[in-house]
Amino acid sequence: xxxxxxxxxxxxxxxxxxxxxxxxxxxxxxxxxxxxxxxxxxxxxxxxxxxxxxxxxxxxxxxxxxxxxxx
Numbered sequence: 779x780x781x782x783x784x785x786x787x788x789x790x791x792x793x794x795x796x797x798x799x800x801x802x803x804x805x806x807x808x809x810x811x812x813x814x815x816x817x818x819x820x821x822x823x824x825x826x827x828x829x830x831x832x833x834x835x836x837x838x839x840x841x842x843x844x845x846x847x848x849x
Contacts (some may be wrong), residue, residue: 781797789791798820798821799818800818800819800820804817804818
């Protein structure tokens with residue numbers, strides 16, 4: 779600490795980003811207790827050509843069990 783109460787520290791550590799990340803979207807945060815968190819979002823995965831989204835309708839009650847008839 780100097781006469782103005784300033785503390786400065788520096789370190790360098792390099793990592794290779796995985797191929798499936800977006801380099802321009804990398805972000806970092808430094809917490810008050812000195813924990814550095816680096817976030818690198820993944821690229822969106824390409825959809826399969828036959829893929830489609832099927833909506834799911836939620837019903838109000840439980841599904842009834844099938845009735846078994848005795849021979």
